[in-house]
Amino acid sequence: MDELTLLVVEGPEENAAAETHELTRALAECGNRPVLSSGPEVLAGAHDALEPDLLLLHASLTAKEVALFGQKWQHLRTPPGVLLFCGPDHIPLDAHLDHEMDFLVPPFTPTLVRNRLERGHQRRRLARTAAELDPYPSLSLLQHDRDLKIGRQIQQGFLPPELPCPDGWEVATGFEPAREVSGDFYDGFFMAGGRRAAFLVADVCDKGIGAALFMALVRTLLRFSAQNLWAGGALAPFLLPTQQVFLSSPSIGALPLLSTVHGANRYLTANHLQQAYFVTLFFCVTDPDSGRLLYINAGHNPPVLLRASGGHRLLRTTGPAVGLWPDAVFTIASVTLGPSDTLFLYTDGVTEARNAERELFGLPRLVRLLSGMSGAGAGDMVGRTLAEVQAHTGRAPQSDDITMLALRRSR
Amino acid sequence: MFQADLITSGDTVTIQMSGDLDALSAPSFHEILQQVATRSPKKLCLAMHGLSYISSAGVRGLVFARQKMGDDMEVVVEGANENVAETIRMTGLQHAITIRESFSA
Numbered sequence: 001m002d003e004l005t006l007l008v009v010e011g012p013e014e015n016a017a018a019e020t021h022e023l024t025r026a027l028a029e030c031g032n033r034p035v036l037s038s039g040p041e042v043l044a045g046a047h048d049a050l051e052p053d054l055l056l057l058h059a060s061l062t063a064k065e066v067a068l069f070g071q072k073w074q075h076l077r078t079p080p081g082v083l084l085f086c087g088p089d090h091i092p093l094d095a096h097l098d099h100e101m102d103f104l105v106p107p108f109t110p111t112l113v114r115n116r117l118e119r120g121h122q123r124r125r126l127a128r129t130a131a132e133l134d135p136y137p138s139l140s141l142l143q144h145d146r147d148l149k150i151g152r153q154i155q156q157g158f159l160p161p162e163l164p165c166p167d168g169w170e171v172a173t174g175f176e177p178a179r180e181v182s183g184d185f186y187d188g189f190f191m192a193g194g195r196r197a198a199f200l201v202a203d204v205c206d207k208g209i210g211a212a213l214f215m216a217l218v219r220t221l222l223r224f225s226a227q228n229l230w231a232g233g234a235l236a237p238f239l240l241p242t243q244q245v246f247l248s249s250p251s252i253g254a255l256p257l258l259s260t261v262h263g264a265n266r267y268l269t270a271n272h273l274q275q276a277y278f279v280t281l282f283f284c285v286t287d288p289d290s291g292r293l294l295y296i297n298a299g300h301n302p303p304v305l306l307r308a309s310g311g312h313r314l315l316r317t318t319g320p321a322v323g324l325w326p327d328a329v330f331t332i333a334s335v336t337l338g339p340s341d342t343l344f345l346y347t348d349g350v351t352e353a354r355n356a357e358r359e360l361f362g363l364p365r366l367v368r369l370l371s372g373m374s375g376a377g378a379g380d381m382v383g384r385t386l387a388e389v390q391a392h393t394g395r396a397p398q399s400d401d402i403t404m405l406a407l408r409r410s411r
Numbered sequence: 412m413f414q415a416d417l418i419t420s421g422d423t424v425t426i427q428m429s430g431d432l433d434a435l436s437a438p439s440f441h442e443i444l445q446q447v448a449t450r451s452p453k454k455l456c457l458a459m460h461g462l463s464y465i466s467s468a469g470v471r472g473l474v475f476a477r478q479k480m481g482d483d484m485e486v487v488v489e490g491a492n493e494n495v496a497e498t499i500r501m502t503g504l505q506h507a508i509t510i511r512e513s514f515s516a
Contacts, residue, residue, distance in 0.1 A: 180434065204467075205474075206468040207434040207468060276471055276475045277471065317501055320502065320504075321503055348467065352464075352466065
């Protein structure tokens with residue numbers, strides 16, 4: 001790294017001089033010759049002719065002074081980065097914590113200091129690139145970062161810490177979030193006093209904080225309805241559409257499943273149609289003893305049922321995506337998992353993962369991959385699929401969340 | 412790189428689309444739909460011959476199109492490749508939008 005022009009500004013605190021001296025000594029050992037100054041000198045314009053790469057400001061300077069110093073060289077093509085430093089007592093940093101500043105704290109060893117300078121310098125060059133692309137960089141970048149953080153927290157906060165795992169079954173999940181927040185989620189819970197286990201994987205269309213909020217709403221609606229409709233089953237018939245098609249006679253779990261999806265669709269279309277968000281989902285209720293599984297596939301990528309004897313079946317849609325039409329009809333279908341059969345649920349982040357040449361991973365490849373490991377455990381299947389998808393993506397950025405859930409009946 | 416060109420012919424507005432319609436390009440597609448809505452055409456053709464990929468954000472754009480244009484206006488998707496058509500169909504949108512394989516004005 002070339003020598004940087006550094007301006008080190010001492011603070012008013014009693015120990016500030018000694019701490020500043022310690023830092024400048026480390027900077028000198030890294031081959032830099034920093035310019036030393038104080039707050040009043042900088043304010044008086046003593047260094048206005050300087051074009052610093054980095055301002056190193058003692059944390060005992062006030063937040064207002066730090067902001068003023070940071071603004072002073074904003075007219076430069078590449079304004080300086082700002083790094084706060086302090087002594088072993090970190091208390092002065094508290095006043096700056098809300099301002100998202102970078103810090104440098106003791107020990108000021110040459111290696112650590114050099115590393116921080118290099119990282120700060122790289123970040124500054126990136127900021128300049130962004131500034132050249134965007135006329136209002138600081139504001140939009142900060143807002144974007146903030147939105148990403150909020151959206152990600154919402155999404156992560158709604159994933160269950162653990163899923164139900166009935167005796168004789170294996171359940172495994174994989175969730176690899178993309179940088180840009182989107183609205184994937186999975187869920188699982190027991191129903192009917194543990195006699196049924198429900199699992200679902202869902203994907204809210206689009207990305208951003210709006211999709212994350214919508215995901216939170218949908219997840220809450222589905223879980224609350226499914227669990228409470230079971231307890232208060234008397235409500236269920238009122239939530240059912242007048243024309244409902246069963247592919248077989250209704251059985252335990254069918255009414256809560258249907259009422260939940262239908263109720264969520266009715267709520268979303270009555271209250272949120274204008275936002276044009278929708279959610280695709282695969283929602284199933286399993287009987288752990290018999291292996292029978294009732295499901296609704298609402299516009300979602302078809303899960304892959306892998307038979308222990310070889311062969312597979314795709315569980316295709318039985319209704320449209322949820323949130324599009326008030327009068328949508330969702331049909332329940334059923335399938336039975338035999339011993340060592342596996343059901344693999346996923347979102348489009350798997351099949352639509354793209355490599356640098358923009359080629360999709362694709363459903364045929366996923367089916368081939370899964371068919372090749374029909375004897376594998378649920379966790380192994382999820383892990384190997386994720387590895388394959390990531391190998392396909394290579395260095396291309398991951399554009400969507402990758403969400404997977406595998407259910408295996410082990411006996 | 413998504414591109415959309417607007418062609419008006421009588422009561423029909425055609426949007427010729429190419430590239431990828433994903434979360435990145437969906438906002439510009441929404442803007443174009445706003446422009447189309449102000450012209451109140453009787454038919455909107457989404458010519459997707461050059462569209463290589465549509466994500467769920469892109470399908471959301473189609474939902475917007477259906478909502479913005481009102482029930483009286485026909486929305487037709489033409490020339491979509493197999494993947495794009497399958498993504499639209501899977502969502503169930505074919506109940507509200509006509510999907511045709513080849514283009515006819």
